[in-house]
Amino acid sequence: xxxxxxxxxxxxxxxxxxxxxxxxxxxxxxxxxxxxxxxxxxxxxxxxxxxxxxxxxxxxxxxxxxxxxxxxxxxxxxxxxxxxxxxxxxxxxxxxxxxxxxxxxxxxxxxxxxxxxxxxxxxxxxxxxxxxxxxxxxxxxxxxxxxxxxxxxxxxxxxxxxxxxxxxxxxxxxxxxxxxxxxxxxxxxxxxxxxxxxxxxxxxxxxxxxxxxxxxxxxxxxxxxxxxxxxxxxxxxxxxxxxxxxxxxxxxxxxxxxxxxxxxxxxxxxxxxxxxxxxxxxxxxxxxxxxxxxxxxxxxxxxxxx
Amino acid sequence: xxxxxxxxxxxxxxxxxxxxxxxxxxxxxxxxxxxxxxxxxxxxxxxxxxxxxxxxxxxxxxxxxxxxxxxxxxxxxxxxxxxxxxxxxxxxxxxxxxxxxxxxxxxxxxxxxxxxxxxxxxxxxxxxxxxxxxxxxxxxxxxxxxxxxxxxxxxxxxxxxxxxxxxxxxxxxxxxxxxxxxxxxxxxxxxxxxxxxxxxxxxxxxxxxxxxxxxxxxxxxxxxxxxxxxxxxxxxxxxxxxxxxxxxxxxxxxxxxxxxxxxxxxxxxxxxxxxxxxxxxxxxxxxxxxxxxxxxxxxxxxxxxxxxxxxxxxxxxxxxxxxxxxxxxxxxxxxxxxxxxxx
Numbered sequence: 036x037x038x039x040x041x042x043x044x045x046x047x048x049x050x051x052x053x054x055x056x057x058x059x060x061x062x063x064x065x066x067x068x069x070x071x072x073x074x075x076x077x078x079x080x081x082x083x084x085x086x087x088x089x090x091x092x093x094x095x096x097x098x099x100x101x102x103x104x105x106x107x108x109x110x111x112x113x114x115x116x117x118x119x120x121x122x123x124x125x126x127x128x129x130x131x132x133x134x135x136x137x138x139x140x141x142x143x144x145x146x147x148x149x150x151x152x153x154x155x156x157x158x159x160x161x162x163x164x165x166x167x168x169x170x171x172x173x174x175x176x177x178x179x180x181x182x183x184x185x186x187x188x189x190x191x192x193x194x195x196x197x198x199x200x201x202x203x204x205x206x207x208x209x210x211x212x213x214x215x216x217x218x219x220x221x222x223x224x225x226x227x228x229x230x231x232x233x234x235x236x237x238x239x240x241x242x243x244x245x246x247x248x249x250x251x252x253x254x255x256x257x258x259x260x261x262x263x264x265x266x267x268x269x270x271x272x273x274x275x276x277x278x279x280x281x282x283x284x285x286x287x288x289x290x291x292x293x294x295x296x297x298x299x300x301x302x303x304x305x306x307x308x309x310x311x312x313x314x315x316x317x318x319x320x321x322x323x324x325x326x327x328x329x330x331x332x333x334x335x336x337x338x339x340x341x
Numbered sequence: 342x343x344x345x346x347x348x349x350x351x352x353x354x355x356x357x358x359x360x361x362x363x364x365x366x367x368x369x370x371x372x373x374x375x376x377x378x379x380x381x382x383x384x385x386x387x388x389x390x391x392x393x394x395x396x397x398x399x400x401x402x403x404x405x406x407x408x409x410x411x412x413x414x415x416x417x418x419x420x421x422x423x424x425x426x427x428x429x430x431x432x433x434x435x436x437x438x439x440x441x442x443x444x445x446x447x448x449x450x451x452x453x454x455x456x457x458x459x460x461x462x463x464x465x466x467x468x469x470x471x472x473x474x475x476x477x478x479x480x481x482x483x484x485x486x487x488x489x490x491x492x493x494x495x496x497x498x499x500x501x502x503x504x505x506x507x508x509x510x511x512x513x514x515x516x517x518x519x520x521x522x523x524x525x526x527x528x529x530x531x532x533x534x535x536x537x538x539x540x541x542x543x544x545x546x547x548x549x550x551x552x553x554x555x556x557x558x559x560x561x562x563x564x565x566x567x568x569x570x571x572x573x574x575x576x577x578x579x580x581x582x583x584x585x586x587x588x589x590x591x592x593x594x595x596x597x598x599x600x601x602x603x604x605x606x607x608x609x610x611x612x613x614x615x616x617x618x619x620x621x622x623x624x625x626x627x628x629x630x631x632x633x634x635x636x637x638x639x640x641x642x643x644x645x646x647x648x649x650x651x652x653x654x655x656x657x658x659x660x661x662x663x664x665x666x667x668x669x670x671x672x673x674x675x676x677x678x679x680x681x682x683x684x
Contacts, residue, residue: 246463249463
């Protein structure tokens with residue numbers, strides 16, 4: 036188990052190298068000169084050059100990359116072009132907002148997805164099953180900004196149950212979490228259903244029934260533990276989609292999170308902030324998938340041995 | 342134990358599967374007895390309904406299958422009258438079952454110990470400590486070396502033969518009165534097959550239980566069974582004690598099965614396979630199900646289904662040849678014993 040985790044941690048190194056390289060190149064390949072941006076439209080050529088030198092923008096690209104990685108390793112993401120404040124300070128409070136939003140939404144989607152999937156699988160092709168799967172199809176297909184706007188229209192504006200914007204209080208959390216969690220819940224429900232259907236027809240389920248095990252225990256102990264393996268994979272992958280979804284959800288509900296910061300920074304060509312945000316989101320995604328891989332070994336002991 | 346007493350009496354059992362193509366009668370009026378302490382073999386080709394019969398006894402038939410009627414009397418009580426809750430108390434406790442595929446019949450995510458202990462927990466309310474003690478005893482009984490170590494192992498760490506032993510240990514954990522073994526050796530190597538059959542026999546003597554042995558292998562029947570029910574297309578065609586069946590088989594299908602079995606004690610020129618194939622459910626013959634493949638079939642056989650009748654000595658046959666209505670050759674010889682090799 037421990038060796039497995041250590042090995043998985045080592046495998047992160049090339050992934051992180053790729054991520055930093057991509058983020059770095061992305062910013063350098065996009066048109067527009069940061070020095071020009073800082074200095075303003077009317078600045079003279081010499082001013083721009085001075086700024087370039089002071090920021091190291093005149094160094095060869097590989098040198099700039101090494102500097103970038105060294106700084107990032109020390110959580111130094113440079114200064115925001117817009118506010119001239121350390122990027123790290125800018126990101127920190129917003130990072131937690133986005134993490135909260137992502138984690139609550141994931142919990143919601145796992146909870147609803149699992150229950151809906153199991154209930155569907157237990158009675159395949161029943162009215163209940165078909166209804167749940169149709170709802171899931173809607174949930175998957177609906178763009179989340181549109182769902183957000185509709186929820187806001189019904190529950191905030193017409194019924195007045197929840198505030199339409201902001202983040203912090205319980206009332207403010209409800210609508211964004213539903214908006215962001217719905218697609219995930221739908222995907223998890225469908226995955227759980229097909230995985231459960233596959234497991235329920237296995238020989239060892241028949242063995243459990245032949246032993247006199249109560250049907251509920253057959254489903255929730257014998258079947259579910261086996262059925263969860265592919266579901267866990269989907270939860271991990273879904274987390275990536277979810278992080279992307281925070282951008283739209285935060286914009287719709289005017290939440291000051293990482294996603295909205297990315298959009299605002301791109302608009303303002305605030306490169307250090309954009310770089311830092313993309314980097315952090317990528318690292319979160321990689322770490323979540325590491326956790327997913329590790330949790331496999333808890334579900335299926337065989338993986339540990341390979 | 343008296344041999345006259347039956348532990349299980351199945352009468353006119355009917356189990357169907359309701360598919361889009363219509364009703365498939367997998368088990369169509371099956372009747373047989375299992376004498377207490379004895380072994381009954383149920384023999385037949387794939388699709389003859391033998392496994393479905395076994396699953397029906399424990400009511401493990403799931404959607405779209407349904408037990409349509411009949412009676413399954415276990416110790417004089419009709420199991421089909423019991424509620425699901427009462428049935429759960431029978432499964433794994435008084436009637437146990439082992440399956441064909443030891444590789445997939447154990448849950449891959451739980452240890453051997455957890456799976457055996459579960460039986461003790463359900464039926465005897467035993468905790469982890471006492472359950473483990475009993476599980477070790479059972480593993481020892483089925484001949485698994487260092488049972489204490491096996492308890493914490495997962496099924497994938499064991500070989501096929503070992504897994505089948507674990508299955509047997511699990512099935513016999515609560516000392517059942519009846520063990521249903523559904524092709525328990527089909528998926529195993531020949532050497533392991535003999536060991537497993539020997540083990541089942543030994544444990545049967547030790548625990549005094551009855552066994553229903555489902556197989557397509559007449560060799561297994563000869564080795565382990567006291568009585569045999571031969572099934573064809575969801576019906577029993579011949580029921581006899583094992584000696585009679587091998588010495589004097591009467592139903593043309595049984596004879597066909599015996600002729601297609603290689604034997605070392607007979608002077609066989611070549612094997613004679615049964616011609617044709619098992620009819621598919623949607624073109625089931627109206628008369629005797631075996632008529633299209635039977636070398637003796639007459640118009641009567643093709644038109645009317647014979648009933649399962651006593652022919653004396655506790656033997657039952659479903660064939661027109663042994664009835665008064667038989668209109669074919671009156672001196673027909675269904676089975677002529679081949680010369681025994683002189684040695």
